Amino acid sequence: METLNVQKIVSWVKERFPVDVEGFKSLTNEPVPNHLRHWWLALGGTPAILFVIQIITGILLLFYYVPTPEGAYQSVFKITNEVTFGWYIRSVHKWASELMIVTVMLHMSRVYFTGAFRKPREVNWMLGVIIFFVTLGLGFSGYSLIYDQLSYWATMVGTEIAQSSPLIGGLAADFIRGGAEISGNTLTRFYILHVVILPATLAGLVVIHILTVRLHGVTEFEFEEEKKLERKTFPLFPDHFLTECIIGFLILYLLTIMAILFPAGLGKPANPLITPEHIKPEWYFYASFRWLKLTNIYIGVLGQIFFAGILVAWPFIDQMLEKKFPKMEMSVWIGFIGFSFYLILTVWEALA
Numbered sequence: 410m411e412t413l414n415v416q417k418i419v420s421w422v423k424e425r426f427p428v429d430v431e432g433f434k435s436l437t438n439e440p441v442p443n444h445l446r447h448w449w450l451a452l453g454g455t456p457a458i459l460f461v462i463q464i465i466t467g468i469l470l471l472f473y474y475v476p477t478p479e480g481a482y483q484s485v486f487k488i489t490n491e492v493t494f495g496w497y498i499r500s501v502h503k504w505a506s507e508l509m510i511v512t513v514m515l516h517m518s519r520v521y522f523t524g525a526f527r528k529p530r531e532v533n534w535m536l537g538v539i540i541f542f543v544t545l546g547l548g549f550s551g552y553s554l555i556y557d558q559l560s561y562w563a564t565m566v567g568t569e570i571a572q573s574s575p576l577i578g579g580l581a582a583d584f585i586r587g588g589a590e591i592s593g594n595t596l597t598r599f600y601i602l603h604v605v606i607l608p609a610t611l612a613g614l615v616v617i618h619i620l621t622v623r624l625h626g627v628t629e630f631e632f633e634e635e636k637k638l639e640r641k642t643f644p645l646f647p648d649h650f651l652t653e654c655i656i657g658f659l660i661l662y663l664l665t666i667m668a669i670l671f672p673a674g675l676g677k678p679a680n681p682l683i684t685p686e687h688i689k690p691e692w693y694f695y696a697s698f699r700w701l702k703l704t705n706i707y708i709g710v711l712g713q714i715f716f717a718g719i720l721v722a723w724p725f726i727d728q729m730l731e732k733k734f735p736k737m738e739m740s741v742w743i744g745f746i747g748f749s750f751y752l753i754l755t756v757w758e759a760l761a
């Protein structure tokens with residue numbers, strides 16, 4: 410009797426949604442090459458999980474956050490000290506944002522050092538670099554919403570840096586500030602950027618990115634122990650999907666520990682008249698901040714625009730280097746030097 414009812418329900422649903430189940434399976438369940446069992450080669454899934462966590466915790470924070478200069482700090486104070494589990498949601502959102510940037514960097518390094526950006530994946534690499542900058546933009550705009558002294562002055566410095574960009578600098582800075590000075594307009598703009606424009610852009614870019622990975626398939630690598638295996642692939646669903654779920658639970662566990670041990674703090678309310686002694690951006694901008702201190706602001710900004718251009722165009726620069734210096738793995742050496750430079754500047758700024 411019961412099975413009959415279940416069958417009836419299934420056929421009722423099937424009639425309303427006449428989906429070709431087998432076709433859907435073959436579309437979504439592409440076999441995954443064995444090397445993706447090595448977690449460092451499948452790191453792309455981790456920022457995707459963190460992005461989902463960010464969207465859920467971000468929506469919860471929106472219920473209490475007030476995007477005005479008078480209300481912003483007070484609302485963050487209320488979330489942290491009065492709202493039930495507000496401190497937890499805020500801390501998870503903060504730590505997940507940092508972990509997302511770390512994992513995007515790790516995924517990018519893996520793609521770079523395994524040469525997975527090479528033909529025919531050049532465009533997907535370029536898309537990835539844009540994804541990376543949008544992720545940094547989310548971090549920067551989110552930090553500015555807290556409206557305590559550090560976040561206010563970091564936003565001030567950030568917009569001044571934007572102002573020093575050639576040609577469009579002044580226009581860009583006025584546009585993001587909503588005028589010549591930081592004001593309520595600036596907060597509104599950063600708020601819209603942080604909760605609508607950048608997340609929507611990132612979601613769209615990640616979908617195109619993963620679809621492109623799906624079209625090309627991932628770069629093939631074969632490890633010694635896998636050469637003996639008869640099956641060269643494993644199913645995306647349920648095998649890879651379950652692995653990603655386990656990674657998701659481990660991440661939530663780690664974020665909870667971080668939230669308990671190091672809950673998101675709050676400094677003194679923003680005061681446009683008192684410049685703090687040490688203005689510090691978030692750690693992922695330390696290298697850029699130190700670089701600006703070492704050079705003058707114009708050379709500093711130009712240098713960073715140049716670096717961003719190199720990163721975007723890298724697959725094509727690599728092709729030229731490969732032709733000129735075959736078998737020398739120039740991209741590995743250059744990547745190693747570039748990464749060490751970033752690390753040295755970051756540690757230098759952290760210790761200053």
Ligand code: HEM
Binds near residue numbers: 516535536626
């Ligand atoms: C939110 C950020 C990102 C997400 C969710 C994401 C997701 C993914 C996923 C799921 C894969 C499949 C293989 C793997 O897991 O490694 C992949 C591959 C790839 N990603 Fe990303 N990615 C992101 C950011 C980036 C960035 C910043 C770059 C480079 C600048 C990049 C470049 C690539 C390339 C070229 C591949 C193909 C690798 C291969 O064929 O082995 N991705 N990405």
